[in-house]
Amino acid sequence: MSTDETGPGGAQTPESAGNPGSPGQEFLQLITPAGERISHPEFDFWVRDITDEQLCSLFEDMTVIRRIDVEATALQRQGELALWPPLLGQEAAQIGSGRSLRADDFVFSSYRENGVAYCRGVDLTDLLRVWRGNASGGWDPYSINMATPQIIIGAQTLHATGYAMGIQNDGADAAAITYFGDGATSEGDVSEAMVFAASFQVPVVFFCTNNHWAISEPVRLQSHIQLADRATGFGIPSLRVDGNDVLAVMAATRLALDRARRGGGPTFIEAVSYRMGPHTTADDPTRYRDANELEDWAAKDPISRLAGLLDRKGLLTAELQQQVKDKADAVAAEMRRGCTTMPDPQPMDIFKHVYSAPNSWLERQQDHYARYLASFGDPAGAVSEEGAR
Amino acid sequence: MTQLTFARAINAGLRKSLENDSKVVLLGEDIGTLGGVFRVTDGLQKDFGTHRVVDTPLAESAIVGTAVGLAYRGYRPVVEIQFDGFIYPAFDQIVSQVAKLHYRTRGAVKMPITIRVPFGGGIGSPEHHSESPEAYFTHTSGLRVVTVANPQDAYTVIQQAISCDDPVLYFEPKRRYHDKGEVDESVDPAMALPMDKARVLTDGADVTLVAYGPLVKTALDAASAAADEGISIEVIDLRSLAPVDYEPVVASVRKTGRLVVTHEAGQSGGLGAEVAASITERCFYHLEAAPVRVTGFDIPYPYSKLEMHHLPGLDRILDGVDRALGRPNSLSGLEG
Ligand SMILES: Cc1ncc(C[n+]2csc(CCOP(=O)(O)OP(=O)(O)O)c2C)c(N)n1
Numbered sequence: 001m002s003t004d005e006t007g008p009g010g011a012q013t014p015e016s017a018g019n020p021g022s023p024g025q026e027f028l029q030l031i032t033p034a035g036e037r038i039s040h041p042e043f044d045f046w047v048r049d050i051t052d053e054q055l056c057s058l059f060e061d062m063t064v065i066r067r068i069d070v071e072a073t074a075l076q077r078q079g080e081l082a083l084w085p086p087l088l089g090q091e092a093a094q095i096g097s098g099r100s101l102r103a104d105d106f107v108f109s110s111y112r113e114n115g116v117a118y119c120r121g122v123d124l125t126d127l128l129r130v131w132r133g134n135a136s137g138g139w140d141p142y143s144i145n146m147a148t149p150q151i152i153i154g155a156q157t158l159h160a161t162g163y164a165m166g167i168q169n170d171g172a173d174a175a176a177i178t179y180f181g182d183g184a185t186s187e188g189d190v191s192e193a194m195v196f197a198a199s200f201q202v203p204v205v206f207f208c209t210n211n212h213w214a215i216s217e218p219v220r221l222q223s224h225i226q227l228a229d230r231a232t233g234f235g236i237p238s239l240r241v242d243g244n245d246v247l248a249v250m251a252a253t254r255l256a257l258d259r260a261r262r263g264g265g266p267t268f269i270e271a272v273s274y275r276m277g278p279h280t281t282a283d284d285p286t287r288y289r290d291a292n293e294l295e296d297w298a299a300k301d302p303i304s305r306l307a308g309l310l311d312r313k314g315l316l317t318a319e320l321q322q323q324v325k326d327k328a329d330a331v332a333a334e335m336r337r338g339c340t341t342m343p344d345p346q347p348m349d350i351f352k353h354v355y356s357a358p359n360s361w362l363e364r365q366q367d368h369y370a371r372y373l374a375s376f377g378d379p380a381g382a383v384s385e386e387g388a389r
Numbered sequence: 390m391t392q393l394t395f396a397r398a399i400n401a402g403l404r405k406s407l408e409n410d411s412k413v414v415l416l417g418e419d420i421g422t423l424g425g426v427f428r429v430t431d432g433l434q435k436d437f438g439t440h441r442v443v444d445t446p447l448a449e450s451a452i453v454g455t456a457v458g459l460a461y462r463g464y465r466p467v468v469e470i471q472f473d474g475f476i477y478p479a480f481d482q483i484v485s486q487v488a489k490l491h492y493r494t495r496g497a498v499k500m501p502i503t504i505r506v507p508f509g510g511g512i513g514s515p516e517h518h519s520e521s522p523e524a525y526f527t528h529t530s531g532l533r534v535v536t537v538a539n540p541q542d543a544y545t546v547i548q549q550a551i552s553c554d555d556p557v558l559y560f561e562p563k564r565r566y567h568d569k570g571e572v573d574e575s576v577d578p579a580m581a582l583p584m585d586k587a588r589v590l591t592d593g594a595d596v597t598l599v600a601y602g603p604l605v606k607t608a609l610d611a612a613s614a615a616a617d618e619g620i621s622i623e624v625i626d627l628r629s630l631a632p633v634d635y636e637p638v639v640a641s642v643r644k645t646g647r648l649v650v651t652h653e654a655g656q657s658g659g660l661g662a663e664v665a666a667s668i669t670e671r672c673f674y675h676l677e678a679a680p681v682r683v684t685g686f687d688i689p690y691p692y693s694k695l696e697m698h699h700l701p702g703l704d705r706i707l708d709g710v711d712r713a714l715g716r717p718n719s720l721s722g723l724e725g
Binding site: 131 | 418419421422423424426444445446447448449450451474475477478511513514515516517518607610611614656657686687688689691692693694695697698699702703704705707708718719720723
């Protein structure tokens with residue numbers, strides 16, 4: 001781990017903070033895979049206020065988003081969604097960071113951060129619009145202070161940096177956070193975002209979820225060094241955390257946000273996790289991934305880890321488990337209902353919002369197409385490839 | 390002769406090129422172990438090794454930019470851009486470097502780079518996965534831009550592109566990847582119809598219908614539907630979008646007196662405009678009616694539930710044919 005952060009009491013963060021694993025694998029950890037809480041001289045400070053009740057609520061959040069993920073995958077298999085990018089295994093990274101944000105912070109994410117969107121209070125139907133093929137964007141970004149998900153790998157890191165430049169200009173007490181994958185770190189945009197963020201010392205957090213795979217490409221193809229170390233070359237302090245440890249993720253994100261708000265500039269967080277499902281529902285990971293690897297990571301599952309901690313604390317009661325399950329089922333049912341009752345978009349909708357004001361150029365095309373559709377008794381028959389006449 | 394899908398035909402063509410020339414190297418995201426997201430490069434890394442078929446880091450500008458360096462060094466890189474919408478990070482390398490180096494070095498440096506781009510819509514994908522960016526590249530001198538419309542061409546033209554000393558953008562109609570057709574793998578690409586030549590697919594007397602890539606099949610379907618109504622359409626597969634082979638189009642329009650051009654890309658500044666203008670210049674006195682364009686709209690590619698409204702289908706093409714023929718059509722009674 002490399003950071004110049006001076007924590008509470010001005011202590012320098014140790015070089016290998018957390019629980020040292022194999023050489024080069026050190027990362028910050030506050031809960032072991034067995035669910036044991038381990039203390040850390042500096043990072044405990046950042047989660048010292050987390051009560052038992054809040055731990056239970058993190059457990060609920062993580063369970064709910066896993067349930068959302070399973071339900072959406074089922075909806076895709078049933079033909080209700082065209083595609084879905086699962087987040088299975090990344091619940092701690094998304095909930096731990098998402099729950100660290102304030103309402104006035106702004107999120108620029110990739111397509112996989114549905115758990116973060118959940119933390120922002122996204123309407124569950126909105127979450128599915130894009131994947132059902134009904135819209136280009138699922139929500140108004142200003143309604144939940146989260147941009148609509150980015151598909152162009154890495155592009156959002158520049159947007160977050162620019163937004164943070166705006167925050168800085170405005171003298172506001174907020175931060176921007178951007179989420180991206182390990183593969184994204186190879187894109188030029190991400191390097192350029194780090195250059196700008198460091199040059200202008202803006203309040204942005206680069207949250208990189210190293211889930212070990214970029215579709216079929218292993219992280220070692222993207223980087224010869226730990227991703228966290230990459231930021232150092234741009235002059236950006238970085239933290240490497242166990243991404244399956246919700247408390248460690250929270251501690252790191254809170255530290256980074258605090259630094260940003262205090263004028264300390266950008267921070268890069270590498271959350272080391274694992275994508276346990278396919279890249280998307282269209283992907284077949286058995287073509288490139290060893291089953292043993294998946295098994296190893298299943299043993300580090302973020303939800304069972306937190307459950308282990310709750311159990312040790314005597315909090316994992318049958319009542320809690322039932323309550324969490326009921327909540328997850330209810331959320332999933334609500335999402336399914338929203339999905340299957342979503343009205344289909346109308347043909348002429350394709351012309352909406354191309355420009356902020358109408359122009360005769362496009363209106364002419366629109367008018368011609370309306371006449372064309374009207375020339376068929378049954379407009380639906382007009383648009384098959386086989387034709388209607 | 391074997392029955393192959395487009396995807397398998399391109400795969401077979403790539404394999405031939407890799408076998409025939411040790412300087413051919415493939416570069417791209419996920420093209421190795423996975424065989425590409427469309428499996429077009431399936432099995433090639435296994436058979437030719439990781440130095441010939443290279444899984445690259447996730448960086449399009451770097452993929453094309455390093456191909457430039459490899460070409461300087463005498464290699465013939467074949468680059469895969471995973472989806473049309475991801476070519477833009479590489480745009481600068483393509484238009485500023487790949488396209489111009491031969492000219493800038495007064496012919497000293499060759500850029501025999503093939504850039505494979507799955508393009509076009511109709512597969513129900515989210516945004517950035519269904520674009521038709523060909524016009525950006527046809528506007529850039531120094532690039533050759535080709536597209537294929539049947540598995541045999543897919544097989545032959547990929548080999549012609551790779552052996553061409555100029556840079557070639559090879560657009561693959563992704564919604565046709567699984568369509569099958571006869572492929573004669575013994576065809577010698579050097580003896581086959583050159584990739585920069587258009588091909589007349591049907592003999593027609595009433596209207597010339599120009600299409601390319603994914604819409605060639607739709608155009609042929611439209612021609613046979615029109616034949617049922619007694620209208621005879623001459624379908625031309627343009628194949629090369631830059632440079633365009635105008636001779637067969639000119640000859641056809643001189644015969645039919647009517648031109649319809651169709652493509653999925655938006656209308657404004659599209660290839661249809663170029664073809665219509667060129668044919669008007671060359672065949673003005675043979676034209677019986679103004680050329681008609683049947684294209685996508687000037688909108689960002691719409692979400693998948695509505696993409697069929699954007700994509701020209703058989704009926705929209707026939708409506709365009711009716712316009713060219715002055716028959717009743719959806720715009721009848723409108724002026725201009
Ligand atoms: C510019 C660009 N190139 C390629 C793609 C295709 N693509 C989509 S996701 C992906 C892998 C991304 O991996 P990573 O950044 O590690 O994020 P993850 O999907 O693992 O969360 C690729 C290559 C894209 N969306 N954008």
